[in-house]
Amino acid sequence: MRNKLEILNVPPQAKEFEEAVLGAVMLEREAYHEISSLINENSFYDERHKKIFKAIKSLFMASSPIDIITVVGQLRRLGDLEAVGGAFYVTELTSRVASSANIAYHAGIIMQKYLERETIRIVTETSKNIFKGDQDIFMLQDQMINSIQKLTETSAGQISELSDIVKDRLLHYETKSENGLTGIPSGFHSIDLITSGWQNSNLVILAGRPGMGKTAFMLNLCRNAAVIGNQPTVIFSLEMSKEQLTDRMLSAETGIPLDKILNRNLQPWEFYKFHHSRELIESTIFIDDTASLSIQSFRSKCARLKRNHNIGLIVVDYLQLMKGESEYKNNREQEISSISRSLKAVAKDLNVPVIALSQLSRKVEERAGAHKRPMLSDLRESGSIEQDADQVIFLFRPEYYGIMEDAEGNSMVGITEVNFAKNRNGAIDTAILSFNGAKMKFSEIQGIPGEITNETNEEKIF
Template sequence: MPATERTNRAGKRQPAPIDNTYGHLPPQALDVEQVVLGALLIDAEAFGVVSELLHPDTFYDPRHKQIFTAIQTLNMSERPADIITVSEELKKMGKLDEAGGAPYIIELSAKVSSSANVEYHSRILAQKYMARQLISYASDIETKAFDETVDTDLLMQEAEGALFQLSQKNMKQDYTQIDPVVKKAYEILQKAAANSGGLTGVPSGLDDLDAVTSGWQPSDLVIIAGRPAMGKTSYALSVAKNIAVDYRIPIAFFSLEMSNVQLVNRLISNVCEIPGHKILNGQLTNEEWARLDQNLRKLDGAPLYIDDTPGLSVFELRTKARRLVKEKGVKIIMIDYLQLMNANGMKFNSRQEEVSKISGSLKGLAKELDVPVLALSQLNRSVESRGDGDAKGIDSKRPQLSDLRESGSIEQDADMVQFVHRPEYYHILEDSATGQDLRGMAQIIIAKHRKGATKDVLVSFRGEFTRFANKNERYAPIDNVGPMDGEIIGSALGGGMDDPLAGDVPPSQAGLDDLPY
């Protein structure tokens, strides 16, 4: 019986007291509820149209909740739902009287003559239900906010998590007929054909990598993983620099570990070829000051948007990312790193469950915004213990998908998994199979690739400049270049130029990249 009616001793209906909790009635549409239930009673096909929109709690009237539950039960067991079967099902549930009795069910079926508008009416009910949920959510938060014993920071986290769950639960996407999808796929194919490099996504600036991936693809979740000291943040920052500075493509970088100043210092080191420790202590030579002054101009106006909010939650990320895509035209999102994120306000039995929720949310965000999301991730320690015996080859310390920390869902949700691996760090200076000199080099291992091949890509690495680049690239000193200062010239990296990575000294001992990122 609706909250606005009650029955007196004579069995006659009379108005019920109005709930003034919010100053007016909660959002409802009782007449629409009756029309929807009537349509479900007269049309066996109507339930299939609205089954994803409605559930018992969508209905405000308690009688209607019971009737819809009976209709739902009958449809799930592939039995017809009509006046007789619904009445019998309610009787079996012991809820027939609570539902208003058989006469009320007959009355509902007489409300409509057609189910033509059942989907439209169901969407009205879904909106009313969502509004009631928001009111309940806001009321609960308001009550707790008045309680002086409640920690405000914890309340903020709870509110954030509850709102995120509410939005996730009510976010629906309709199916799409194939024609517009085929058209979109054909347009992407034409675009790739017109591009001599075959790129269909955002370029990384690393030619061999782009040859395998065709760029970072829209709606993809890419996991970039590595053990501490492998340089995964340097790799991500090098790619971000290529995208924002070289290609002028807007990119958002969410740094949960380093402040925006620390991140920009590493970017300056990368662009200006000045060792990171000198950026910190300011002890630059005259040549380095000149290089800084000339190359720093490259960063002017670069569409790189940095957010260094610590302990960023998936809800905050989603809100900020939406705004950046809408207002700044961001085409790619980077997160450093996944394990530092949280799902505040939600309860989990383990950290692995929370990471599963986070990785699933990141994949959902990539699909929703139709941009690639690159998330850095840690590896567990198992990679360090491998190859401690007789196996000392290049593959002895090679990371595997099973090495991903809290790995189950991360591996499952990711469209691509890349490992940043530097054999030189483990004193492996030559690839025994190919004879390739590995000093000053790094491997980008594509371990999972839903849209293409898995492959190892060799790139150059300069730890003192926190830079990954094409394997045959080197930047000339400032005295040897003209107006295009910093122009790439052909020559292999590794050795020379006072490179502390040369020789047998591992990078960690050279103090270049032994920080935990």
């Protein structure tokens, strides 16, 4: 037999439980504590009950008494008294319960019905959009799944007891990877000393002026995460095609200069090296080279990759080429701010590190000599990038600007400084790497231990 509500096409509801909860709170003010974390005014189906609960909530937040008289008075001040049926209906609610003994159970039923209604709404909206036929079906599916997941997470609550959190953290500290890192390895010892690996939920901004080797460095990091860290990795490339990125990765992997690969000027033994690049071939790296990728599409694709492949690292090349929310299309700074916030949200929601490449402003070029080293203020178009990021890393090649020696007379040819300008949970330091531009390859420099200073950026962050 079909459910009566289904026959009448009425959304799931529990009117009698809504009445019981409202009446119980007006009888015993302290009962509000038991339900405040479970439901809010939107949890109620009856519009009258939404207004009454809103009035009760406002009284509680003002530390005022909660009873028939005060609720009626608050409804009158809010202009909602007549809409709920007047003082008579409010008084009638208290006559339907004897006490607040079962109020938590009743609130749970109200929340269950609310979740059922919201699930129906989400599925119905998805169905309407599918019938329109003007949107990508995979994006619609991901939006629906994400909405339902968020709905469930919200209803589950976010309150945890400290003792449980401490136990979880102690277990986390005791459980380290074989290489002693707590995050995904970069493949460079001097960098891992600073980061302990790329940490879950962190947003890492990798920035530098053109010619610094950002994309090559990013590809080295992705290769190392997938091969050394055994982490499925995805690259969202908004500037280069998947073929161009693959050529650069093959050059770095085989040691064959990129120009030889592009010119197809290869010897038989070089073809042999290609076909035996086992580590790269067997790694799990995805490349999405969609141009003008929207932030909504990005979030949907990442969620799908997390579900289907348990993706461990997300990389974006680069941030300024993404399309933000349409409401900010006429304000570039706000659009970039919304993109950086979304990148951080993806890192947190999926619990994976996100590395986003970023442009720097031309102010760098206007400074003289060694002062061309980037600063946080050089991040292009938005200060919110610095605010949202857990780490900001600048690449700087002194040789590019004609600086061939340092102050001690050491050669700077082929040297790349990896400067951590912001490191929310670690030290401000610099790792020194060697860069072979012809082969798109970064390497450690022998004899540089990568010691970490005690300086932190705590004062800069807070």
